[in-house]
Amino acid sequence: MSGMAEQTADQAPDGTVAGKRRGRPRDQVRHTAVLQAAGDLMIEGGLAAATMEAIAARAGVSKQTIYNWWPSRGAVALEGLMVRADPLADIPEDATAREAVRLLAVALVRLFVSTPAGPLLRSLVADAQSQPEIAQALRDQWLTPRRDAVVAILERGVARGELRSGVDAALVIDHALGSLYYRLLLGHEPLTEAAARRSVDLVWEGIERRG
Amino acid sequence: MSGMAEQTADQAPDGTVAGKRRGRPRDQVRHTAVLQAAGDLMIEGGLAAATMEAIAARAGVSKQTIYNWWPSRGAVALEGLMVRADPLADIPEDATAREAVRLLAVALVRLFVSTPAGPLLRSLVADAQSQPEIAQALRDQWLTPRRDAVVAILERGVARGELRSGVDAALVIDHALGSLYYRLLLGHEPLTEAAARRSVDLVWEGIERRG
Amino acid sequence: MSGMAEQTADQAPDGTVAGKRRGRPRDQVRHTAVLQAAGDLMIEGGLAAATMEAIAARAGVSKQTIYNWWPSRGAVALEGLMVRADPLADIPEDATAREAVRLLAVALVRLFVSTPAGPLLRSLVADAQSQPEIAQALRDQWLTPRRDAVVAILERGVARGELRSGVDAALVIDHALGSLYYRLLLGHEPLTEAAARRSVDLVWEGIERRG
Amino acid sequence: MSGMAEQTADQAPDGTVAGKRRGRPRDQVRHTAVLQAAGDLMIEGGLAAATMEAIAARAGVSKQTIYNWWPSRGAVALEGLMVRADPLADIPEDATAREAVRLLAVALVRLFVSTPAGPLLRSLVADAQSQPEIAQALRDQWLTPRRDAVVAILERGVARGELRSGVDAALVIDHALGSLYYRLLLGHEPLTEAAARRSVDLVWEGIERRG
DNA sequence: GTGTAATCGAGACGGTACGTCTCGTCTTCTG
DNA sequence: CAGAAGACGAGACGTACCGTCTCGATTACAC
Numbered sequence A, B, C, D: 001m002s003g004m005a006e007q008t009a010d011q012a013p014d015g016t017v018a019g020k021r022r023g024r025p026r027d028q029v030r031h032t033a034v035l036q037a038a039g040d041l042m043i044e045g046g047l048a049a050a051t052m053e054a055i056a057a058r059a060g061v062s063k064q065t066i067y068n069w070w071p072s073r074g075a076v077a078l079e080g081l082m083v084r085a086d087p088l089a090d091i092p093e094d095a096t097a098r099e100a101v102r103l104l105a106v107a108l109v110r111l112f113v114s115t116p117a118g119p120l121l122r123s124l125v126a127d128a129q130s131q132p133e134i135a136q137a138l139r140d141q142w143l144t145p146r147r148d149a150v151v152a153i154l155e156r157g158v159a160r161g162e163l164r165s166g167v168d169a170a171l172v173i174d175h176a177l178g179s180l181y182y183r184l185l186l187g188h189e190p191l192t193e194a195a196a197r198r199s200v201d202l203v204w205e206g207i208e209r210r211g
Numbered sequence E: 001g002t003g004t005a006a007t008c009g010a011g012a013c014g015g016t017a018c019g020t021c022t023c024g025t026c027t028t029c030t031g
Numbered sequence F: 001c002a003g004a005a006g007a008c009g010a011g012a013c014g015t016a017c018c019g020t021c022t023c024g025a026t027t028a029c030a031c
Helices: A002-009 A028-049 A052-059 A063-069 A073-084 A097-114 A117-128 A132-159 A169-176 A178-186 A193-207 B002-009 B028-049 B052-059 B063-069 B073-084 B097-114 B117-128 B132-159 B169-176 B178-186 B193-207 C002-009 C028-049 C052-059 C063-069 C073-084 C097-114 C117-128 C132-159 C169-176 C178-186 C193-205 D002-009 D028-049 D052-059 D063-069 D073-084 D097-114 D117-128 D132-159 D169-176 D178-186 D193-205
Strands: none
Touching (some): A028 A052, A052 A063, A052 A073, A073 A117, A073 A132, A097 A117, A117 A132, A117 A178, A132 A169, A169 A178, A169 A193, A169 B193, A178 B132, A178 B169, A193 B169, B028 B117, B052 B073, B097 B117, B097 B132, B097 B178, B117 B132, B117 B178, B169 B178, C028 C063, C028 C073, C052 C073, C073 C117, C073 C132, C097 C117, C097 C132, C097 C178, C117 C178, C117 D178, C132 C169, C132 D178, C169 C178, C169 C193, C169 D178, C178 C193, C178 D117, C178 D178, C193 D193, D028 D052, D028 D063, D028 D117, D052 D063, D052 D073, D073 D117, D097 D117, D097 D193, D132 D169, D169 D178, D169 D193
């Protein structure tokens, strides 16, 4: 979804810094109202309730205005997600890798169960199954930054001698955090903070260096 | 999705045993054609392509005939999945728990990448995000039987002294197999048989009993 | 509606005289139940309510049974009408032509307003607009016999010197009785016995001022 | 059919006078195309052929566009009729009542046999039998204006001494013109201009033999 | 009696049209 | 001249009947 990337990319530099664009600048108030409305509707009634007409009506905006700035419903949702989700939780520098990942796992569960991001992510992943651009954007803008943070933590852990060297970071993340996504999407087991901690523990007792 | 359960339930006893129903009996050929068409369409173009009209057209069947036997598109897809997917892979009795789960994990990846079940599952999980009946049916008919098989293996492993007692089976499954679903749905990392094996290994080195 | 004519033709000779056919004979009870149900439904909810499925359900009969004996819904309705409608009202031999036609007109209004024949006729005329066979059957079986009766009365009236010779019988009927059909179908004026009498009077007397 | 009345009511003032509505205005070209298509189809194949889908297809318009402006198929047909039918034939001021009604009767027959209005009216009357709103609209928009014109003529005739006072105008119309509708709908006798004239003559003169 | 053949109920089936819904584009008028 | 209002083409939705077609179960005449 190259178009989407462009769209969301130029949202921050809204005229102040960027090269002067001709014509009327985007109305930031309306822009925000759309994201707000889309997010609200998805939370209330799931993906199905967040029709373009409903978003436009709730935001007090015309449909065309939405299509002007986003190529699809998924793009709106993704941007809404980024706006609502926490910034990358900041982890104490001196925490052990295990503690750090635990903090991230717990933060993720909190995000899933007590913020709008949970339902939003479910909708986005659903959309991603049939729309490759959504999938790509989801990976690029949501997943990768968070995975990179964990990779850094793990590398630090290896350097500090907390972990075995040769750890497959991607696999570790897929276990420690991926299993939480799995529960979010399939709903076969409850999503609790305790479960998040146990998930990390399970991985650790496998990858931790042993005397 | 109780209605769905009923439907799929009485499909096996196709008249031989069951109480004689009056009227023209269900046409098994058409019934099968619908499942075939629905599966094909989902594989070709994802969930979006498998509209009821398209399924009916491709199967050479009227829409009403589909609605006679399935309550929703998701129900058709699920039954199509069950038809296409392998029976539960049978595991040698004398295999260790680790070997057994490895076999299951590898079989799962194969199912995902080289059979129609992969795309079908992606479509179904997508639908499940907004349709609770689909989610329920998916858990009841697909997920639970497979998870139960792993639980049995793990229990046997504990009994044989291969595993620590007190293992959280649900969590182990979420890691060993759930991470594969996670990759299927997010597509951030490749799904290979080697990865499946490493996934099991990662878990084991955590739960394996140590001298 | 040749098929219809055949069907309705062999309803009277129900086995007594006709060549003995092998197999199970027509079930006269069901036959009657269908006519009853069809008529009832048309009266209750108009033509629209008398669907074949509704008739079959109400008569406790399968759809096929109806199609066995009648080619169309209109055919059922027409036969239902003939069954319910009065036999041709008998007119005293010694009545004047005017009195005789008056009696017929009043009988017609009564038929329209206080028997099921009114709604049934409305339904049939409606169907006749798009189905020529219905129109033909309606004319042959319903209209013509009644018009012939009036023609006879008028001829007798001419013979007796009550009427001018050279009277256009068809036109007279279209006025004296046709205006009542017109009111039945358009509903712009009430259908009363008094109106029926005045209708006949108008034909007889004209509106011209006379010296 | 109040909704219908509204629709057809605001069709004349097409934006010039009426309160300025926001948004894209009704597309008059498409509006007309729908009426044209509906009329054509009814003439070609009767009411049955003029399905909403067929009208939409022939007019090159989406179904929803039709539903935007008309509540039912009957409403489309009625408006199509009004568009195609002649304006009320204008009658010379100095004509006698008899001549005036004759002119109207002949014009009516011409309308029936040589314009699309005949088949359209047959379809509409058919629909009116089961849909009261159609019946009402048909009376209000088609029948009443034409009947009122005759009433005026008859009153003038009475004032001029051409007719007996105490003439039942409604009944006269039902005879002079209603009998023509009767022939249109039942088709038992031909509809000719000569018959129209004789119909008026019959009302004027009566059939009674006079001393 | 026992065939045997037509009839019946029930209802599945391919169709066709219904009226509704949402999408994404377009057109016009307003601020 | 950007934006709201909303008309529009497209096309899927799920429902309702149509008329046809299988079934298995009933009759009732003919042998």
